[in-house]
Amino acid sequence: MSNISVHERDIVIPGEVLAEGMDYLPGENTYRENEKIYSKSLGLVSISGRVLKVTPLSGPYVPKIDDKIIGKVIDITMSGWRIDTNTAYSALLNVRDATTRFVKKEEDLSQILAIGDYVVVRIVNVTSQNLIDVTMKEPGLYKVSGGRIMEINSQKVPRVIGKQGSMISLIKTKTGCEVTVGQNGLVWVKGTPEGELKAEQAIKLVEEKSYLEGLTDRVGKFLEQ
């Protein structure tokens, strides 16, 4: 007989027992040992059928293929740029993945992207050692100009975007800002100085109160003020 000892959206800490018996299956951030399922992270329980999952409340960003991230150019190499991804690992952006135009052999790459520039890129490959390849040659990927870059906890990115982008479109329309969220937790906000400030505060509010229900209404109210 199997016993489940937690409810949906309960907060659990590492090592907490989620369920006993073989009727349940360990999902993300959980593990099974001797018929019991334990949490492997501080987070919220989510139950889908027989699978128990823990959604972490905090934690590092783990690079995944196809993620759109915001990075900073930290070095220029022979054939491209090294991009800081706000993780323990930097990414490589090759010249041919950065621009559609022809780049001559002896051309100065800093004319295209200089050290310190921010770029919105997509991850094309990640190896087991977390070596990352990125591309900028797609619609919606570009070099960032103007505005401000802010940093949030990467686990909160889905909440900042909201269901079908509800949260982010709310912030965009109410503040009149352009907002781009990278999966790695860097956010680019561009608009009027007041709008940028308001948007930044709203995003911080989402980050802090992400575990509450009815968050979109709360942010809506905050932006009305």
Added chain:
Amino acid sequence: MVYKKRLDGRKWDELRPMEAKVGVVPNADGSASFKIGKTWAIAAVYGPRELFPKFKQDPKKGVLRCFYSMMPFSGSGERIRPGANRRAQEIAMVMANALGPVVDLSAFPNAVVDVFVDLPQTDAGTRCAAISAASMALAQAGIPMKDMISSVAVGKVDDKIATDLDYKEEHIEEFNPDSKTASVSDIPVAMIHNTKEITLLQMDGEISKEDLMKAIEAATVAVDKVYEVQRQALKEKFAKE
């Protein structure tokens, strides 16, 4: 002659009052403060981040690196020279060994997770407070962990097994005229909560095998009380309004 009653009036298996809080260092990825009696530890966790110097990197898994430091004013009033010394380095090493078995850094090759613990005030049991605080800070930082680590010191004062010795009890011959000839052994213990596997076991003084087993039994009960405080603190941080 014999030690009949504890100097601060606690029961033999009673711990000093504990207080824990999570998220005390906003800039860190995870942080916690843990007080037990007058001993107070603050832990901050940073990472995973790139590890330098490069030769220390491990391509198979991330490295857990600990730092332990008593603050200059933390002792009995004598200034404590800050920074690394032989004792601090040893404690940092045993801390990393105590926390290592539950922390899973296999997803972060070549990276490092730094755990800094500073003690603003000390009254014995600092390495235990440091480990308990570090465990909470790692959990808040979202580092994958199999379980929590709770730590407490047990020991034998004269002929009694006592839990969570304070400074005066560790130096009983100075503070209790009746126990001039008393011997004290002090045994810091850290355990994994679910399995009760021991990840830290050190000792000052001497003890018989039978008494050591009794002391470890007392520790098994005591770490659960520490765990309860840690659990409460972690959950409180995210309690619904």
